[in-house]
Amino acid sequence: MCSAHAQKDLATSHAASISVGMGEIASASSPTVLFSLGLGSCIGLVIYSPKEKIAAMAHIMLPEGSSKTDEAIKKPGKYADFAVEALINELKKLGVDTGSLKAKMAGGAKMFANSHSPIMAIGEKNAAKVIEMLEKHQIPLVSKDIGGNKGRSVRFYTDTCMLEIKAIGMRPKLI
Amino acid sequence: MNKLQEDLLREIANIGTGHAASALSQLIGQVVHVSVPNAEVVPFEEIPTHFGDPETPVCAVLATCMTNLDIHLVLILSEEDSFQLSDLLMGQISPPSDPDAYEAVVESALTEAGNIMLGAFLSALGDFLGVGLHPEAPSIAFDMLGSILDIMISIFGEVGDTAFVLNTSLSFPDLEHQRIFTGKILMVPAPGTFEKIFSIMGVA
Numbered sequence: 001m002c003s004a005h006a007q008k009d010l011a012t013s014h015a016a017s018i019s020v021g022m023g024e025i026a027s028a029s030s031p032t033v034l035f036s037l038g039l040g041s042c043i044g045l046v047i048y049s050p051k052e053k054i055a056a057m058a059h060i061m062l063p064e065g066s067s068k069t070d071e072a073i074k075k076p077g078k079y080a081d082f083a084v085e086a087l088i089n090e091l092k093k094l095g096v097d098t099g100s101l102k103a104k105m106a107g108g109a110k111m112f113a114n115s116h117s118p119i120m121a122i123g124e125k126n127a128a129k130v131i132e133m134l135e136k137h138q139i140p141l142v143s144k145d146i147g148g149n150k151g152r153s154v155r156f157y158t159d160t161c162m163l164e165i166k167a168i169g170m171r172p173k174l175i
Numbered sequence: 176m177n178k179l180q181e182d183l184l185r186e187i188a189n190i191g192t193g194h195a196a197s198a199l200s201q202l203i204g205q206v207v208h209v210s211v212p213n214a215e216v217v218p219f220e221e222i223p224t225h226f227g228d229p230e231t232p233v234c235a236v237l238a239t240c241m242t243n244l245d246i247h248l249v250l251i252l253s254e255e256d257s258f259q260l261s262d263l264l265m266g267q268i269s270p271p272s273d274p275d276a277y278e279a280v281v282e283s284a285l286t287e288a289g290n291i292m293l294g295a296f297l298s299a300l301g302d303f304l305g306v307g308l309h310p311e312a313p314s315i316a317f318d319m320l321g322s323i324l325d326i327m328i329s330i331f332g333e334v335g336d337t338a339f340v341l342n343t344s345l346s347f348p349d350l351e352h353q354r355i356f357t358g359k360i361l362m363v364p365a366p367g368t369f370e371k372i373f374s375i376m377g378v379a
């Protein structure tokens with residue numbers, strides 16, 4: 001398993017990669033890699049076309065932007081309730097057939113396991129909102145790795161449509 | 176935020192870190208010198224790059240105050256510094272030989288050290304403002320820098336667009352192998368909290 005990963009890293013190291021920063025959205029086609037490092041309560045959401053091998057990723061910070069619509073329209077990737085539609089529109093702009101879109105997501109951890117602060121539930125709320133919005137837009141969620149207490153780095157390989165997840169002290173996995 | 180308000184936050188930083196350092200000094204029985212903290216107001220988009228590689232392993236202790244003022248304080252140490260600090264703390268007891276038990280003791284010692292430092296920071300801030308500030312039970316995380324910061328930045332994201340970050344370094348002049356620790360304390364106010372502080376101090 002390890003050597004397979006090593007080969008994979010080697011194979012994709014030649015591909016261009018795009019970092020998706022907090023609250024941002026980015027899109028790419030095969031073989032470009034989309035990545036987000038050190039997600040805690042944030043969510044890395046990918047909506048992609050498996051047929052055309054084109055994907056868009058959002059680095060979502062908060063569940064709802066509906067109370068500050070002006071900002072949410074300017075930065076839709078920041079909010080779960082705006083990001084899903086923004087990703088679909090991004091793919092539409094690239095001429096993708098939106099009927100065949102699929103989604104994968106990771107993140108939404110509770111970083112401080114013992115904390116009773118209500119704000120620490122933000123990861124869980126982020127994940128729940130993303131799932132709700134995907135259902136609303138009828139986009140199948142193929143796989144997810146959410147919750148827990150560990151931060152994650154995610155990379156989406158547009159050539160294979162696999163999402164790689166790395167966390168400290170754990171083997172990388174592909175979902 | 177205006178100049179007067181920024182100055183007030185810098186003063187809070189001085190008082191708070193001074194008390195945090197002397198609390199640590201009492202805990203480990205060593206003289207601790209603290210540098211004048213470099214207090215910065217950072218736009219939140221810049222925080223991830225401001226602190227360096229998001230995948231850097233760090234130790235973070237969170238203290239939350241929910242009475243009178245709503246504040247989250249996070250102490251962030253590099254993994255290496257946290258091991259050095261735990262050695263200093265463990266020097267005072269005979270550590271268990273079982274590795275799992277050892278890890279649990281290290282974790283609890285660092286949590287307590289962080290809690291004592293942040294508690295001292297909070298109570299100094301409370302005295303300064305004339306309100307009682309007490310932290311809830313502390314919480315610790317060993318994880319990637321980026322993932323620790325993102326929950327804090329998300330709170331900022333709800334509040335506004337800037338964060339208040341204190342960088343301070345601690346040194347132990349009496350130790351044979353002098354080591355300098357560089358710690359960061361992030362002060363994360365809940366919505367309306369900075370405004371409350373400014374109004375208490377008459378600089379609203």
